[in-house]
Amino acid sequence: MIKLDKVSKKFGTGVFVLSNVSLNVEKKEFVFLVGPTGSGKTTIFRLLTRELLPTEGMIIVNDWNIAKLPKHKIPHLRKKVGVVFQDLKLLLDRTVFENISLPLEIVGKKEEEIKNKVKEVLSQVGLIEHKDKFPIQLSGGEMQRAAIARALVLSPEILLADEPTGNLDMATSWEIVKLLSDINERGTTIIMATHNVDIVNKLSKRVIKLEKGRLIRDDLPAGEAGKNKSDVKTENKAENKSEEKK
Amino acid sequence: MKFFKTTTHNIRRSPYQAFAAVLIMMLTFLTVSFFTFLVTGSSRIINFFESKPQVTAFFHNEAKQKEMDALQKKIKDTGKVASIKFVSKKDALNIYKQQNKDDPLLLDLVTADILPASIEVSTIKIQDLGSISEMLKKSPEVSEVIYQKDIVSTLTSWTNALRKIGIGLTIVLSLVSFFIVLTIIGIKISQKKEDIEIMRLIGATSWYIRWPFIFEGVFYGLIGALLGWGIASLSLLYATPMLSSFLKGIPLLPVPFIFYMEVLAGELVLAAIIGALASYLAVLRYLK
Numbered sequence: 001m002i003k004l005d006k007v008s009k010k011f012g013t014g015v016f017v018l019s020n021v022s023l024n025v026e027k028k029e030f031v032f033l034v035g036p037t038g039s040g041k042t043t044i045f046r047l048l049t050r051e052l053l054p055t056e057g058m059i060i061v062n063d064w065n066i067a068k069l070p071k072h073k074i075p076h077l078r079k080k081v082g083v084v085f086q087d088l089k090l091l092l093d094r095t096v097f098e099n100i101s102l103p104l105e106i107v108g109k110k111e112e113e114i115k116n117k118v119k120e121v122l123s124q125v126g127l128i129e130h131k132d133k134f135p136i137q138l139s140g141g142e143m144q145r146a147a148i149a150r151a152l153v154l155s156p157e158i159l160l161a162d163e164p165t166g167n168l169d170m171a172t173s174w175e176i177v178k179l180l181s182d183i184n185e186r187g188t189t190i191i192m193a194t195h196n197v198d199i200v201n202k203l204s205k206r207v208i209k210l211e212k213g214r215l216i217r218d219d220l221p222a223g224e225a226g227k228n229k230s231d232v233k234t235e236n237k238a239e240n241k242s243e244e245k246k
Numbered sequence: 247m248k249f250f251k252t253t254t255h256n257i258r259r260s261p262y263q264a265f266a267a268v269l270i271m272m273l274t275f276l277t278v279s280f281f282t283f284l285v286t287g288s289s290r291i292i293n294f295f296e297s298k299p300q301v302t303a304f305f306h307n308e309a310k311q312k313e314m315d316a317l318q319k320k321i322k323d324t325g326k327v328a329s330i331k332f333v334s335k336k337d338a339l340n341i342y343k344q345q346n347k348d349d350p351l352l353l354d355l356v357t358a359d360i361l362p363a364s365i366e367v368s369t370i371k372i373q374d375l376g377s378i379s380e381m382l383k384k385s386p387e388v389s390e391v392i393y394q395k396d397i398v399s400t401l402t403s404w405t406n407a408l409r410k411i412g413i414g415l416t417i418v419l420s421l422v423s424f425f426i427v428l429t430i431i432g433i434k435i436s437q438k439k440e441d442i443e444i445m446r447l448i449g450a451t452s453w454y455i456r457w458p459f460i461f462e463g464v465f466y467g468l469i470g471a472l473l474g475w476g477i478a479s480l481s482l483l484y485a486t487p488m489l490s491s492f493l494k495g496i497p498l499l500p501v502p503f504i505f506y507m508e509v510l511a512g513e514l515v516l517a518a519i520i521g522a523l524a525s526y527l528a529v530l531r532y533l534k
Contacts, residue, residue, distance in 0.1 A: 051447065078449035089444045093259070106450045150448065 001027045001189055002048065002158065007057030009043055009213075017043045018213045020057070025191060027157075030184045032200050033193040035210035041193040042086060044210075045160045048191075049081055050074050062157060079107060082151030086162040086193075088143055090135040090150070096122070097131040100149045107154065117153060125149045125179060141172035148179060152188075159183060161192040165199065173199060252458040253465060256434060263430045264466065270426045271470020271521070272477075274419035275513050279478030281412025282509050287498060288405035294496050295398045300369065301379050302392045304362040309387035317385050318365060324381070326374040331366045338363065362389065420516075423470070424524045427463050431528035435459060442533065456529045463525025467517030475510050 002025040009018040018040045025031055033041045046052045047059055050066050059066040062080055069077060090099050097118055104114045122128045125145040135143055144164055151159055161180060165173035177192075177199050184190045194200060200207055209217035257264045305314055314332070321327055333341070338361040346352045367382070369375050379393045435442070442455055482501060490499045 049447065072451075075449045075451045078447065083447065085447070089447065091441050091444060093441075102445070103448050106445070106448065106454055154449075 001025055001029075001062060002191075003058075003060040004044070004047075005058040005060075007047065007054045007059055009040075009047065009052060010055040016055075016213050018047075018054075021210070021213075021215045022057075023208060023215060023218060025189060027189055028184070028187055030181065030190045030203075030205045031192070032203070032205055032207045033191055033210065034195070034200060034207055036195075038212075039210040040213040041210060042162055043213075045083065045162050045191075045193065048158075048160060049078055049083055075106075079103070079154050080157055082154065082156035082159045082188075084144070084147045084151045084159070084161040084164050086166065088135075088147040090143060090146055092135050095132050095134055096127060096138070096146050096149075099135070099146060100153050103150060103154045118149075121149045121153045124152070124182075140168050141175060144168065144172075144176055145179070148176070148183075152183060156188065158189045158191070161190065163193050163195065165194060165196050170198070177203065249457040249461055253461040256438075256458060256462055257465065260434065260437075263433065267427050267430050267466035268470045268473070270419075270423050271466055271517060272473040273470075274416070274423045274520075275471040275474025275517060276477055277412075277419055277474075278416050278513060278516070279475050279509060280481075281408065281415065282512075283478065283482055283501075285405060285409045285412055286505075288401060288408060290498050291493070291496055292398055292401050292405060294498070295401065300375050300393070300398075301367045301382060302364055303367070303382040303385075303388045304364045304390045304392075305387050306389045307359075307362065309363070313387045314363065314365070317382075317387060321365075321367060321378060321381065324374075324378070326369050326371065326378060328368045328370045330368075333364045333366065335359070335361050335363050420520055423467075424520050427466055427521055427524035428528045428531075430466075431459050431463055431525045432532045434462070435528060435532040452533070456526075456533060459529050459533075460522055460525045463521035463523075463528070464518050465521070467519075467521025468514055471513040471517035472510075475506075475513050479506050479509075 002023075004021055004023050007018055007021045008016060010016045017038075021040070021044070033044065035041055043052065047054055047066065048061055050069055053067055061077065064073070064077055066077075091102070094102070100121060101114045101118045104117055109117070118131075119128065122131055125148055127142060127145050127149060130138060130142055130146075135146065138146065148161070148164065151161075159180070164176050164180070168176065173196060180190055180192060181203070207217065207219045208215065318330055318332060322330055339356070342356055342361060343353060365382075367378055369378055375393065379391055382388050382391045445455055486500050493499065
């Protein structure tokens with residue numbers, strides 16, 4: 001479903017924010033993307049939504065070669081890949097309902113259909129009673145839920161959540177993770193970037209770790225880890241060594 | 247439908263900018279309307295004078311019918327005349343009565359005796375007017391000759407000047423409106439840059455983002471044109487009784503309803519074009 005093949009990204013300053021990263025994410029998988037600030041997690045998300053283009057390598061999302069995707073196809077890609085942004089990116093002058101209905105309006109759904117779908121998603125994320133509030137009137141957890149609802153409303157095949165528990169207390173963070181797990185169980189592929197070690201450890205899902213733009217760990221969940229796990233580790237170690245030699 | 251909703255939302259959120267845009271558009275189309283009315287009216291007056299006999303000769307009171315008939319025959323025999331109409335003292339009184347039917351005081355003071363008989367002559371070729379006019383002036387029965395060519399040429403030069411001023415002002419004000427709408431839409435795009443970026447990130451196409459801004463420009467144009475036209479039309483309607491007595495005898499007023507509608511339609515089209523072009527340019531310039 002998602003494939004990064006030897007992807008590097010260099011910004012104008014000459015700094016590589018991603019170096020030679022290769023990974024595959026299968027359909028319906030739940031993957032944690034971990035690593036310290038500046039390790040390249042958000043860059044991967046920005047590459048997957050064609051906000052950025054890779055300097056080297058190939059990115060495949062849903063059979064689309066991202067680098068070769070024509071400009072007019074970008075909106076199609078973004079409708080298939082829901083994103084919960086790190087800074088949420090909710091429109092502050094629109095209500096929760098209006099924010100969540102926006103993607104549906106963009107694809108040209110009818111008013112009645114929009115109303116029903118938004119209500120359904122709001123119930124799913126537990127925000128139905130807050131639908132007429134503006135983002136500023138919500139708590140951190142509620143805003144996060146609103147952002148998740150907006151990312152979900154088009155029933156995307158892939159959901160990218162960029163540190164969705166970033167500024168939340170532990171209880172609220174678990175609520176958000178529980179919500180994402182439910183969404184994953186319904187068939188949506190999820191990649192969640194996080195710093196939260198507790199959540200990563202307790203949830204027992206595949207973990208991809210980045211450091212200084214390099215992929216340094218790709219662990220499958222316990223029980224599923226076997227040949228693949230060591231292969232990935234060996235492959236990445238080999239790649240890193242060859243990079244160092246260069 | 248959604249685009250219209252977004253447009254009205256955008257307008258409501260920045261009423262002062264919207265007010266400025268509508269005001270300048272209104273000023274532009276108020277000027278366009280006034281000059282359209284003035285130039286069209288003047289052209290109609292010229293046409294009226296051109297279609298009327300170009301030379302009118304008034305007879306002395308003592309001139310006899312036989313002498314007047316002879317002069318008419320003499321003029322007709324030149325072969326230059328398209329038509330010739332004799333207006334007797336009685337006819338002149340009837341015309342006077344018709345023109346002043348609402349003013350009984352003026353009607354009481356005038357009798358057929360004090361109104362002169364006259365002939366109204368129009369020629370086949372306009373250049374023959376001079377010789378006919380000279381011929382009439384030389385005739386002893388004639389007291390006064392009104393040569394309407396002078397009136398027409400004066401009116402024509404006035405109308406041409408008005409047309410030029412009108413076109414000049416229209417161009418300048420249209421350009422001012424164009425740049426003001428462009429600037430206002432540009433400011434709005436800059437203010438909503440973050441929202442636009444978010445919309446793009448969640449899959450909005452460029453045109454989904456552009457349309458509300460273009461509709462906004464068109465809306466300013468249409469409302470401004472409607473207001474400008476409305477003020478000018480109401481002013482003309484208000485002044486119609488006064489102008490009618492001033493332009494007595496010239497079938498110009500009241501202006502037919504269809505003419506107002508034609509002016510409105512033309513102005514709405516022009517306003518929509520100015521608004522759409524200005525906002526489209528703003529969208530191209532600021533929404534890269």
